[in-house]
Amino acid sequence: MQQARKQVVHRWSQLFIPTLREAPTDAEVASHKLLLRGGYIRQLGAGIYSYLPLGQRAINKIIAIVREEMDGIGQEFLLPTIHPKEVWEASGRWTVMGDNMFRLKDRKGAELCLGMTHEEVMTDIARNELRSYKQLPQIWYQIQTKFRDEPRPKSGLLRVRQFIMKDAYSFDIDEAGLDASYIKHDAVYRRIFDRCGLEYVAVEADSGSMGGSQSQEFMVYTEAGEDLIASSASGYAANLEKAVSVLSPVEDLAPTGDGLPELVHTPGKGAIADICQFLGMLPSQDIKCVAFMGTVAAPTADTPLRPVVAFLRGDHQVNETKLCAIAGVAELRPMLPAELELHIGGPAGFLGPVGIAEVMTQGSLNGLNSGKELAKLKGVSRETTSEGLKTIVIMDLGLQGRSNLVAGANKLDYHFRNVTPSRDFTVTATADIRNVLEGELDPIGNQPLRLGKAVEIGHIFKLGRKYTQSMGATVLNKDGKEVTPIMGSYGIGIERILTAAIETSAAKFASNPESKQEGYALPSAIAPFEVVVTITNIKEADLLAAGESIANDLAAAGFDVLLDDRDERAGVKFKDAEMIGIPYRINIGKKLSEGKVELVDRLLNQTHDVALADIVSTLQRTI
């Protein structure tokens, strides 16, 4: 609870709280609707919002918590919004950021951008100011506005073009130091999200494309989210990009004939469901083929596309992030029919692993994965490289050790029976390239996985030496030798904390048939006010007097209190209070004659009468 210092009573009649009766028609997700209806925000342009007083109060409370916790491990900076092109060229990201970066020119024609993130600027300070291992470790953070020219801004504050981030950067002399900085952030982030009242999971995240070694996202389950995560009761949690599971044993089919691949005529049975029914088997006994063309990180007109073919169980789905990582490519697109013919040799629906001629070897793949090899490929033709454009074939772990599977025969209307990996076909590599499924068992405690959409509220990341190296930051170590410090990068989306809290609460209210609550209730630590005192009728002098007195008592006890002193009907006041998400409401009404008021605990969906004398102590016990 808030004990710190005496608060002033805020009077609704004096505040600018433009609640809306109806949700705007273009708002889809709950937090977008409710932030507009509650008078928290108004839109100025696509993905650009003004924060009105209630929104700003909530944001300020979140920032205060973040700042207080971050001050415990680091030092606050404030870096510029406008960056000269040069600092982004030094890291090589001026080009990489593409259209997501807002760019502009000043009156002299100098090229500038709006900061999307601040690795470059922080590393620039580090390279100029840090000279010795004695100055390390450093944890530098800021709370600042970021800009990204999102292609499709939407969902209110969830996907915007301007937003507030707490970003932090650690500089350490070595990996052990980075581990310590990373762990500090992990702990502080948990405290921050706990204090903000969020129900979150910390998930392993993919860190491959940024070259880092470890990465963890803090996620809140919500249908409004755009990420998919898997978690279980044993504490396992991972982004779907990274999640793995234990597969239950699957029964193989019995061999037919001599047990070797046997061509079967399967006219029109290109779909997995159809072939299963036709041959009387399960999808888990089928080999699915998914074929892509892969692109390198910064493709040019003459960069060759790379054929990437995935084989996995008929009931499994490819996870493209995992596949990209193992295949060493940046992006995938489905093969066109001509490419299927060229690289695999069959038509869609009847593709399979048996007989693919030009499969890349594991060794070449390892070379490619270094990233440098891929760059070398630029401009070479199929004729001039032996392994260059061979097909990368990746088999999912779910097929390992299996036998007598059914697979397409790379021939229209034909399948093979008795296909047994290793014996019947070669692959470039075998790896986990599939999405886990709801209910599969997690790998650490064998508990069923919960799969769901989620929104990211924070991210911690072992960045490595990408920026310190490319920008030339060095310090002298104990032996007087120049070494490159190692970095971590850590972010919290300030508005995401608010939107995630609203989404969570709105979903609870909506899914509880017994709830009489509308709108949402924010955790008291981040609500614009902790408690609203609603005078049901200000024309009744005793109600008015009691409301004023209770509000004053609560403020004196340190509560952040809003007094609804408007000349409105009680129904309107209750509805408005629900729309602005205040977690506790005290209704001053008829029961006052019995010395009682009504306390509505909107978080617990409970209402009870409380004697006037007990109001402060009751709230002190509750909040």
Next chain:
Amino acid sequence: MQQARKQVVHRWSQLFIPTLREAPTDAEVASHKLLLRGGYIRQLGAGIYSYLPLGQRAINKIIAIVREEMDGIGQEFLLPTIHPKEVWEASGRWTVMGDNMFRLKDRKGAELCLGMTHEEVMTDIARNELRSYKQLPQIWYQIQTKFRDEPRPKSGLLRVRQFIMKDAYSFDIDEAGLDASYIKHDAVYRRIFDRCGLEYVAVEADSGSMGGSQSQEFMVYTEAGEDLIASSASGYAANLEKAVSVLSPVEDLAPTGDGLPELVHTPGKGAIADICQFLGMLPSQDIKCVAFMGTVAAPTADTPLRPVVAFLRGDHQVNETKLCAIAGVAELRPMLPAELELHIGGPAGFLGPVGIAEVMTQGSLNGLNSGKELAKLKGVSRETTSEGLKTIVIMDLGLQGRSNLVAGANKLDYHFRNVTPSRDFTVTATADIRNVLEGELDPIGNQPLRLGKAVEIGHIFKLGRKYTQSMGATVLNKDGKEVTPIMGSYGIGIERILTAAIETSAAKFASNPESKQEGYALPSAIAPFEVVVTITNIKEADLLAAGESIANDLAAAGFDVLLDDRDERAGVKFKDAEMIGIPYRINIGKKLSEGKVELVDRLLNQTHDVALADIVSTLQRTI
């Protein structure tokens, strides 16, 4: 003093405080040098700075004071940085802002700008949300980063391209309401600057060009400033643009001949000093002529320039802001020789008021001053308008009632004697168009004026209906009639508070020959730390223990304390503490054996010994 809550001890050894031994060569003003030397800021680009931990601590303290005071009269918003072109077109300022506005396009080609100020965005919210007089008054503020593409960024944080402003906007139903909102801001601004420990003057400022009716700037005298202000012991204070003074009586020359204008041959005596010597008179007995061509607010290729000629005492200087205001033009440039011949009829050095043919009448001038008439002039030629391009002749009040003056005769090497205003020449208007001079008497208490450079830290401004009208914001008044609310606009430069405080202190230290202080000392309310406890030698265990203990006691008492626990020589530590501007320093040194430490009060330039037991109470009495 800080009593609020227990603080933690900050250890210098753990902080990032990159002080510099030498001032960077490109830094000119004291605050620029000292902010760099003290490790407060680092430059990222022209007019773009990163705030390091000490800078950010000071900024955060200033912001906290501003927020606390502003919350007493208004409600905090946070408006976007990126604005769509449309909202600036609605007010007509998209064009007016010219090259000072940073402009950019998004990925879809939509035109955007970076907010320089937020009248448009606030008025946009007001026009969408305010419907009734019952919702007024509103005072809406924010603390936010602003962007201006300064042509010549310089002086460290004094003239930058990105800076933090507290900007506020009031909406009232009528002038009386605006008066009240304006007075509220005046009072709150004084409290803010008082709490920040600034020595400031509140000066009348010019409000003509923005169409407002009253305007006041809060200024701090400093040689680093770019404004000139005049103030006196009687409380009078005004920007030089606006300052007026009481002139002492001046003796007129005796008439010669028939007392009418008499042509005198004055070969080569074009300069005032020369003619005075030649004719044995004082500059105050001469009429000086200063001739300009004036331009309208948004000139185009075919907008005619307007001749504007000023006559004033030979010892006075034209104030171009005053002249622009009375002449109804936006900018002035000196006439070229051909223009002097055309519009006045004489050569430079021999210009005078007698015989100028085409002098505009007062009536036409009043029409022009409305601003609308000026727009009409666009594209008309000299032939098609009767008054259009006649010469605007303005006489300064200092010539009113005078007689027998000497003036150029608009003929090479000739002057007139016996020139008497009104009788011998006509003017378009007589007005105060001169700069006041140091030592002249102020108009309210007849005290001598102090003239000096100053930096603006705040500005309050009765804006009128310019934005509400152009953007179509209306509310219903008590009678159900649509009326246009009236606005005020109010700004505080957050960094300016810091730089002004540094400039003031550095100037005091530099000008006091008895000062042993280097650097500067910030007022304790805005210093990054209130007190630094300097352990002169950490290798002496008793000094170390005493330093830790004193720092802990001070923190427990609520002081924001920095413990210099570094393994450095005492001299280095003292110097560093002076460079970072901490107002109080406690030296833990040899006298500890007598149970004493040294308290250096850097604001008062005093050092005294204090018994260990008295340290906390002494600081409580002091800070």
